[in-house]
Amino acid sequence: MSDAANSIYPIYASYFGRVKAKPGASVAAAIVIAFNNTFSNRLATRPNATDATRPELSESQLNFYLNNVANFTADQLNRIQDSPKNIRHGIDVGVNIAKMVINARANDGYLTVVPVIAPPCNKIGLWCPEDSFTGAYSPAGLPAAQIAEQKPFAMKSPSEFRVVPPLNPASDDFLYNLNITYLFGGQNSLYRTAESSNQAFWWAQSGAHAVTSRLFDAIVTNGNMLLSLHDTARKLALVLASVGDAFIANSDSKKRYLAWRPFQAIHYYIDPTWKPYLPTPGNPEYPAGHPQVTGAGAAALRLVFKYDKFPCPITIPNSNTNPLTQTFVSLTNVMEDVIEARVKGGMHLPSSGSIAVQYGTLIAQNVHKSLLPVLK
Template sequence: MARSTVLPGIDISRFHAPDADRDDFLTPPAPGEHVSSTRTRPALFVLGAAALLAASVTVPQASAAGRTPTALAWYDATAETIATAGASTQITNSRTWAIGWLAAARATRSVPAGVDRGAYQEAALAGAVHRALVTLAPSRTEQLDAKFKETLDAIPDGPAEERGVAVGERQADIVLASREGDGLGPAAVNAPYPVKPAAPGVWQPTPPDHAPAAQYGNRVAKPFLLRTQSQFRLAPPPALDSRRYAADLAEVRAYGAADSAVRSARQTETATFWLGSSLTLYTEPLRVALSRTHQGIAGQARLVALFHVALVDTQIATSDSKYAYERWRPVTAIRTGAIEPDLGWTPLHTTPAHPDYPSGHTTYAGAAQTVLSALAGPRSAPFALTSPTAPGVTRTYTTWKQLSDENVDARVFSGIHTRSADEAGITLGTNVARYVLHDAGRLLAPR
């Protein structure tokens, strides 16, 4: 096994499970190990106290005359760029985030002698993210150039600004070159999938549209840090003749039906609140963590970079497990399976066009929780979230784990995933993110 490079200041040994019998989480699975979804019963463990991002901690500079701090300004510029000119595929947009902010993290990691630290790092971050975004979203060049000018106008002219911009742009060019041909463009991500003949347990296109399978190409895309796409492939889903499978199906049949008589109004709201893109739903929680960290500009850049690197690699690993097992969705299992088939059963929400196991929403949630807990602490002062799929609804949270728990329940209440698929997703996302954190130093070293 290759030697891991741990990012200085991230103390992996401080991660802990809430119960003494959960020590299996303290050691990441070996490469190629198949990880059973039962390791996360009933849900993701809470990580330990926040680990520092770097040995030297600096407090973010206060904004001048009400100016938004540089890292937050460029975070918002990235989010706006993705919202208005992003790709049609979530992982492609995650890649854009990862490229720009990885370049920023490398560019701000060290400061040359003889220049103002704050000015240099602000210029380096702006130079890196600006260069990456105008390259990947050229239709937004005018708006990004204006934001870049605004940032530089607020930095005193001189060597710190000039050298910071230069290193940021250089690191962006290096990361961009390293990701050419990585298989994460929309066409490659949605490569055609040869549907297998209908058989018990085997995925088939689902109603009402019976659309072709999506994200099949993710499974062969180039990760940022994983050695192979299958490095953390999950153990198989529950057997069709198992009690766990029967319980899963009974739960989603009852609680996930469009006309469910047992799902509460709050549970329906949960399903609808978490229905949209995970990238969209987690943009605000990450911003909350970014705005509340006291790690300085370099630490802020690392937080965003590692979050999105972990999420790209998690989405690749998700498709690897999905298409390794090709498990049918609940709507297919309930309508055509051997357990009390019901041809008229309809889920609350339309089933996405890819296999059930694991849930992509919960792999995303597991990875996001792991990174945020490690780099910003598992708890936060209360923060409010809204959802584009639940207009008028605002929910308040104090831990990242609450987001994960709601994602697990939401996919069952929507009628589109089994609980086993959801819990397995938490396991997979957690394992990938912990690996990324453990080997972060290898990724973040400037080139």
């Protein structure tokens, strides 16, 4: 979207490049169509639900999302106050930018099937394919393993921000962290409050990309910011590139260390009958994924908007049929909250969440200094 805007009026450096634009071309139309075409293409090329190795979207789910995108696009085009000719010229720019983006990312590794050989379930400290309890919605396995080898946006390689090794599973530090998750993250915990249970559930039902996007919208709206289309597109691009690189880096680190999940360690050290409050995702524990990706998003928001504390608290609903909300007073609050929530859900250690947020912040800083500077 940023490249679409800068193809018409170059203000910031482009990422993929610029295309020719006719005089008067609508920036808004270019942005809307660039988004529609690239996002729809990405959706349509995702692995489908019949691929047993990487179940993703069923045909009905895919059609649902594609229809939503098409309706959103039509609505946004109808809102543009410009001449039909300028809108048409803007659409041409958006179409050509989308083609450029799709071609540039065609072989980025997203669709590459990467086999993962997991260790057997008898090695201390190592993750293995095992469900956290019967009926858990997250099947054992390492989904989206190809993300660990995907082409990043600003990083030199997926391993550039690989985290330091996890705690030694025989160390006092590890056992201290494990006991916190054992006490607060168990299905029948006496220490987790109802509010904390809702907190854990909200984060489990709210993806990092969705949380970051909603925070972006809320910051702009609550702060009464009058941003140009160029500024909005650039800020959003930097934020989403940070989230994307964090997801890639997190997958790389998980694949490298294959650290066991809390329920596996608790079964070995403390209680073989213990169950986490929420189903544990079917991939290695370290570093914590949600805190790293959300942490990168929050850090990127801090960099592009240049503040941490919100002018007024931001309340965000989850996207589940059982609606809950979570309220935040600052971006630091967001980072701390997701770490805490993953511990109280029983799927992560506190130390794993903390290191994940630290590295997510480093990734956001790298994106901010590397991409889309002002043209001189």
